[in-house]
Amino acid sequence: MERLVLERTRAEAVFTRLLDTHGPQHWWPADTPFEMMVGAVLTQNTRWQNVERALERLRTAEMLNVHIMAALPLDVLAEYLRPVGYYNLKARRLSAFTNWYHDSGGFETLSGLETGCLREALLNVSGIGPETADDILLYAFYRPVFVIDAYTRRLFGRLGLLPAAAAYEQLRAAFEANLSPDAGRYGEYHALIVAHAKHVCRPRPDCSTCCLRGECRLGRG
Known part of the structure; x- marks a missing residue:
């Protein structure tokens, strides 16, 4: 399986901008x-x-x-x-x-x-x-594994950081190989991606309000 490379500096910058824009998500909501x-x-x-x-x-x-x-x-x-x-x-x-x-x-x-x-x-x-x-x-178990979902594929594909159609394990490995293994940070990052993709980077995106539009081929277009 081809190994994908995720540019660490850009991935960290995406996290910082999403956190500054949306704030901590405190996800996953559950009592136990x-x-x-x-x-x-x-x-x-x-x-x-x-x-x-x-x-x-x-x-x-x-x-x-x-x-x-x-x-x-x-x-x-x-x-x-x-x-x-x-x-x-x-x-x-x-x-x-x-x-x-x-x-x-x-x-x-x-x-x-x-x-x-x-x-x-x-x-x-x-x-x-x-x-x-x-x-x-x-x-639940607080293990440093990065969750890949449709929102992650959409956002990182539009940013040109990873191919949206790549296999699940390729994408997961790319995040885990290029980000420090921190379960708390992984969880916050995933939750921020979900929030951004639901409210801004939708299937029909609202690029005018996107904090990442300067980094995005779609937003710059």
């Missing part, structure tokens, strides 16, 4: 690591607002507990997940993840695994892909 993981599974191809509604239903019913959720029948779990799209599919995926997490010993046991081993274990769970696994590693 398990709640964060549930949210990561549910947000696949789903608007976050709908995920929040489903999480609130689970929270109100006191179901945001690994032992309780692992014992829920699929049809019952699916009812709580109705606010999210494809809730029957999401129920199967969340049940598979929750049972794996429960049977593996939970947070304390899994925290003892080396990052590569933990990532491999997550990827072996039905319905868990690279982005979801890395979300969980970064925000």
Whole structure:
């Protein structure tokens, strides 16, 4: 697999400008690591607002507990997940993840695994892909892995820093090879990219208000 190079100085400058513009994001919003993981599974191809509604239903019913959720029948779990799209599919995926997490010993046991081993274990769970696994590693287990999503591809492709169509692992490796391994900073950077891409660097971008327009081929055009 071809190795991509991300210019460190420019990547750090992007982070600084985004932070100055949007401020700290305090992402991922969750009260416990398990709640964060549930949210990561549910947000696949789903608007976050709908995920929040489903999480609130689970929270109100006191179901945001690994032992309780692992014992829920699929049809019952699916009812709580109705606010999210494809809730029957999401129920199967969340049940598979929750049972794996429960049977593996939970947070304390899994925290003892080396990052590569933990990532491999997550990827072996039905319905868990690279982005979801890395979300969980970064925000729940506080491991320095950089999450690649559609927002990252869009922003860094428009800036000409990385090819938007490159493979997930190529892009992740480019960030991790050229930025210091700092989970807190990785999480803040990813959250800032999401904020900027949602509000400014949209599919139809608002270049006039973009703090990065001087660095962007699209903005300069």
